[in-house]
Amino acid sequence: MSATAVLLALASFAPDPGEPRFEELRRRAPARAWILERLEPRRFTTSPAFLALPGYIALSVAASMWQRASARLRTRRAPPEIERFAVRRTMTLGEAPGPAAERVRDAVRSAGFPRASAAGGELHGRRGALGFLGSMAFHAGLLATMVGIGLSAVGRFSGEVVLTEGFPVRLGPATVRAATPPDGAARLGGTTVAIRSVSVEFAPEVRQALPDSRTGMVDVSAVLDAERDGASPGRFFLSVNAPASLDGHQLSIHRYGFAPEIRATDPEGRVRTDAVAVLQVIPPGAEDAVALDGGGELRLRFYPDWAPRGAEPASRSPLPVRPVLAWRWMQGGREVASGLVPRGGAAEAGGYRIAFPSLRYWLELLVSRDPGLPWFTLGALLGVGGLALRFGWHEQSWRATLRPDGAGTRLELVLSARYFPALLEERAERVARALGGRAA
């Protein structure tokens, strides 16, 4: 465990090999880059050298569980009467054994010892079976978690799909991007999904104050319709913390943006694009490009709530209240025309014409499937429950023997616990103080 912790701590400092900084290092110090690359947490934690450690931990956890469970079963019929640490007190109490027993019961209980049961002239109590079970449950949980992590490592799939309002998409290798592993999207084939009623909400007080920020965003939600081979459509309500579950896959909202419908016509009257563009919203006002048929591109900046600050184009809020597109037509790397076009309108410059008939939202959904998740969840539940039992129910036992002694009672008290001997003594003193007898 210590080795795992140290290696992980080191790995967390390794830079991401995708960073430009890292490219630089690769050039300057290839040997150092080689080592750091292998230490990058995602890569490092799937390397055989690292996986051997949890593998070893799993084996030793399993072996120790087996050993402890079988030892426990062997000794079950004769549980130890007294635990590892014991404190003995002998004293004389003023009252007769009957009332004395009552007081002993209360004093022992209020010092946190287990409840009393009586047998002959003796009172006793014990607690601990749950502690043992707790430890077993915790370690079983640890094993389940490790199985889960293993299953996730081999069977997890993730990818992204971009859906624009009103355009159904058939999920599969052709539409799911960034698929890992690349052939994993094949299992999705056949289901067609579409989103509608997308809503992006902002808190009213923040709308005005922080127009160019996503701070103050409250939620992104949509309705997702799914259809498979003409079967009755499934309908899901999606929001940031409410993913949909479809054919064993989870679909969760990851990003959103605006999708203006654009028709671009050149001076010869040829329609060079008639499509819905997928524009990024972060950072606001950033430029996006749409390729034009026959070469060239259209550079677009989107202002959802148009309110120029002097000559500066700007948006008052992130809400699509007065959407305006700023466009630049690029041909052969050179700007040939530019202008502004509001939703529902068209603009022309030098014979280049841009129409912006409608505006929709697009959403990027994360598509994932993780066969390890149920194991991980089970492991987490067992782990938490097990730990709570283990630490909440320490093994402890006590015995009180009461014999008449003149008008009073002679008490022999043995208090014991498996852990925390010093606290045991403190508690024993509390019991003795509460009983207030004469020490023998």
Next chain:
Amino acid sequence: MRTLEGAALWAAVAGYALAFAALSAGTFLGRERLGRAGWRLAAAGWAAHTLAIAVRWIATGHAPVQGAYENSLSGAWFIPLLGGVLVRQYRPAIRAAPFIVAIALLLLGNGIMAPAVHLPLEPPFRSNWLVVHVAFAWLAFGSYLVASVLAGYHLWLSRRRAAVPAARPAVIDELSAKLIAFGFVGDTVMIASGAIWAHGLWGRYWAWDPIETWSLVSWLTYAVYLHLRFTLGWTGSRAAWLALGAAAVVVVTFFGIGVVSDVHTQLL
């Protein structure tokens, strides 16, 4: 509302600061009465602290767990609470109280430096997991820190070898271990709930981002402590040094990694 929150917060800071002074006089100068007064001041500070949290919770409409200010406000609250439970269990532990109050003060101070604007909850935080995850994170963190104060106190006591020690070092040592065990349960709940929540949000329950990696490193460090203590019987100074080392790892996790890295919040 904001005025009330501010007033309650400053009352809490003042209560803790005075408590720190009085408790220190109790511990270091043997002024028992001042020590007891310090304890009452700390309790008053904590009551004001609770009021500040309640007022903010009502004003923002959500549990105060978003951003540095709110997190410090809530995180610091658990520390005197744990200290209080501890001293109720074992009265002589009150001599470690100045350090416990000092941690609460430092945490609150860290929060006061951050902007306290009222913001609505961001979309990823709109989940029932939020309160579970964050409350257990702070409970675990608080338990570990108070346990490390006790570990330090244990080392101090066992070096002084006074004829009549102010507290029994062995009891202090065991209370420190108990708190670590308690914190470990909280830590496990924090990591497990965070992971399950992360799956719903991002389609993966673990991605080895720095905060996840470091949470696991801290968890493993305490798992090593618990095994050395309960399986191999490490107690006393060895266990105390170990507890102090583990607390250093946890401080790196919470402040070094948790605050500087933004990976904990992705995209939306």
